[in-house]
Every structure is written in C-alpha cells, then in structure tokens.
Amino acid sequence: MNKAFCKEPDASLPPRCPACGGDGVQVMPQTLAAHVGPAAVESLAEPAYFCAGDTCPVAYFDLLERTIATAAAHGLPWPKDPAGPLCACHGLTVDDVDRDLAEGVPTRVRAVVRKAGEPGADCAIRSADGRSCVARVQRFYMRRRGAAGG
C-alpha cells in the first residue's frame, strides 16, 4: 500500500465548525445541558463541540455537522454574546473591566483570575466552552486597555 495516497485524518486536530470553519472545543454533556434546552441537547450526538468563533452564529455542533445556533443557547459569554458576561462563574462583566480600567487598578479582574484558579470553580459547567474564563477575561482586558490607549 502506497502511504502517499492514504489521506489519514489527523486526530490531533480539533473538528471544525460547519459554519465558520473555526476550531471546536469539546464540551462535557453537563456543560451543553447548562446552555441549551433538553430538546437541543438531544439533537446533537456526543461528543459535542463549542464553536470558539467570536461572531459565528453557531454555538455548539457535533461530528455529523449538526448545529445549535447561538440564538437557541443561553448564558453564552462575551464575545459570542456581545452583552454576555466575561465570566459567568464569578459574574465578571464588560462593565466591571471598564470600571477597573477607569480606576487604573484591575481589582475586579484580579479577583476573578484568582477565584477561577481555586478548587471548586465551576467554570467547567457554567462557562459555555467548559474552560476557565481566565483567558477570555485577560483577552478582553488587554483589548480594552489597548483601545483606551493605555
């Protein structure tokens, strides 16, 4: 068998979102169930993936390219939901970060980053992608600070 003609799927690559082609983030069934209704949970096969695309209208999808729209999901964080919280677990919002920037000391951001690292942080369920919110919080903080010219 000539190996050159065998196109093997690379198992190390995350599956792609059928809508935007972005990387999928595998989520636990509990995470999915926390953000969509029971009927929507049933519509996807396990494992389910969260689309990490900022503006993609797809929230979750499976390997058969069935999708759940962001409009059909709830509790999605910024930037998927522009008005959503940065960290649903600890309630950090876009306004909190702006307050930190206005004060010149990231008090609220630091508190959430510290809490998210503690045992018992339930980001795995409450965060839409099942990941810690720290990366998202930092990303938004840096972006906002850059926009403010600081």
Ligand SMILES: [Zn+2]
């Ligand atoms: Zn997508």
